[in-house]
Amino acid sequence: MNANILKKSQIILFITFSLFLVSCNKGCYGNKLDVNVESIPVQLNYARFDLELIQCKNSADIDHLRLKYPVFYNDYVFKVMRFAPVENDSFCTAKMLDLAANVDFRNLFDSTQKVFQDDAIFRAGLTDAMKHFKYYFTNDSVPQFITFNSFFMYQNIVGDDYIGIGLDMYLGKDYVYYTDSRLDFPRYLIEKFNKNFLIRNTLKYFIEQHFEIVPSNIFIERAVQQGKIYFLLDALCPEMPDSIKIQYSLDQLNWMKLVEKEMWVDFVNRKVLFSKSAFDNDKYFTDGPFTNAPSVSRDSPPRVGEWLGWQIVKKYMDTHSNVTVKQLMDEKDLMKIYKDSGYRPK
Numbered sequence: 001m002n003a004n005i006l007k008k009s010q011i012i013l014f015i016t017f018s019l020f021l022v023s024c025n026k027g028c029y030g031n032k033l034d035v036n037v038e039s040i041p042v043q044l045n046y047a048r049f050d051l052e053l054i055q056c057k058n059s060a061d062i063d064h065l066r067l068k069y070p071v072f073y074n075d076y077v078f079k080v081m082r083f084a085p086v087e088n089d090s091f092c093t094a095k096m097l098d099l100a101a102n103v104d105f106r107n108l109f110d111s112t113q114k115v116f117q118d119d120a121i122f123r124a125g126l127t128d129a130m131k132h133f134k135y136y137f138t139n140d141s142v143p144q145f146i147t148f149n150s151f152f153m154y155q156n157i158v159g160d161d162y163i164g165i166g167l168d169m170y171l172g173k174d175y176v177y178y179t180d181s182r183l184d185f186p187r188y189l190i191e192k193f194n195k196n197f198l199i200r201n202t203l204k205y206f207i208e209q210h211f212e213i214v215p216s217n218i219f220i221e222r223a224v225q226q227g228k229i230y231f232l233l234d235a236l237c238p239e240m241p242d243s244i245k246i247q248y249s250l251d252q253l254n255w256m257k258l259v260e261k262e263m264w265v266d267f268v269n270r271k272v273l274f275s276k277s278a279f280d281n282d283k284y285f286t287d288g289p290f291t292n293a294p295s296v297s298r299d300s301p302p303r304v305g306e307w308l309g310w311q312i313v314k315k316y317m318d319t320h321s322n323v324t325v326k327q328l329m330d331e332k333d334l335m336k337i338y339k340d341s342g343y344r345p346k
Contacts, residue, residue: 033325034238037131044127045144046119049076050167053148054109056100062093071159072146080150080157080164108149111175112167115195116147125199129236136235136325143206152183155193156201158209163202170195188289188302192247200233200244207232211329217278219267221334222285223309228328228337230310231317235325246310252301259297260311261345263304266295281305316341 049069056062066073077083083095099105116122130142144162157164170193177183178190185193207229216222233245243250256263267273275281283293284305291300301307316337317323331337 033235035132035135037128037135040131040134042127042130042134042142044123044130045142046123046126047144047146049146050109050112050149051147053096053100054106056097059093059097062096065096069146072144072162072164075157075159075164076148076150080148080153105149105151108151108168111171112149115171116167122195122198125237126202129199129203132236132238140210143210145202152177152185156205158205163206163209165198165202169193170198186289188287196244197247199237200240200247203233203236204229212332214332214334216334217276217281218335219275219281219284219305220273220312220338222281223305224312224334224337225309226285226306227309227311227313230306231313232325232329234314246301246303246307248301248307255299256301256304256307259300260308263296264308264345267308270295311345312338312341312343315343 047069049065049072052065052068056065069076077092077096081095081099083092126145133140133142141161145165146162147165147167149168150166152168154164154166155169156166171178172194173190175193178185178193211232214221214225216225230245233240237245242248243253246253248256272281272284280293284291284296285303286292288302290296290298291302291304293304296304313328317328319342320340328337
């Protein structure tokens with residue numbers, strides 16, 4: 001594919017698509033998913049573990065925390081903070097008390113409070129998403145959402161019945177410690193340490209934990225698997241901009257739409273679609289400043305394989321109006337979805 005995509009002759013088309021995508025950034029077909037969920041009862045279980053931990057003053061407080069969050073507490077102690085290789089209540093209690101009193105940890109908490117003290121918008125967003133989830137998956141359970149801080153270790157973690165939200169990883173690209181050389185965060189990642197992505201990331205982790213991910217090394221099956229995840233994000237958050245869902249800028253979305261046909265033809269000609277090379281295919285699904293794969297311009301956004309898979313699943317659902325969101329997520333034959341979609345960008 002020609003790396004110099006945006007030639008002068010294409011500028012008018014680029015501007016046209018820019019205006020088109022501004023109007024369609026919520027998904028031009030998305031009104032099909034804009035269902036009424038007001039009457040669906042959902043009591044969001046949203047807990048501020050970070051706040052409760054910082055308020056602990058003695059071992060009794062830590063014991064209360066352990067009893068209140070039996071699963072998450074153990075995961076936080078052993079997997080997130082990695083305080084001990086084996087269970088030792090007295091040792092872990094002491095370490096947790098030290099953490100709660102640690103000056104740097106308390107300063108970090110203060111930084112998160114400046115951003116998240118008023119978390120009503122996030123609670124409302126997650127509540128609405130879970131109402132949509134129950135609309136499509138009536139018999140499935142809604143997880144508990146638990147906030148925490150971890151000295152920049154995790155944005156999100158998942159457990160059997162909870163989704164953890166690392167608030168200290170959503171403080172904005174200008175937060176001073178993200179550029180500390182000891183953390184070694186690349187710039188493209190720092191751009192995504194933004195509260196605007198909190199609901200998106202949390203729901204994506206939930207989807208990947210809740211639904212069976214079909215393992216495959218075949219490019220087109222990996223793309224469709226990711227497309228199913230993004231389509232469910234469409235269903236759970238019909239008002240969320242596509243740029244937030246895929247973590248692209250508007251310019252990157254425009255670029256993908258502009259080169260969609262050319263890229264697809266190139267992938268077909270180079271026999272990318274049915275490649276079974278995990279090493280080669282990873283390049284199309286790995287995050288980065290751009291997609292570092294053969295024949296893909298450095299002007300590209302990252303993870304073009306995910307974006308193409310999303311378009312395939314959209315096409316499949318557009319042409320199969322009888323298929324429900326639940327049936328889509330239950331379908332394990334990824335090649336069938338691709339073939340039945342009739343996806344051929346024009």
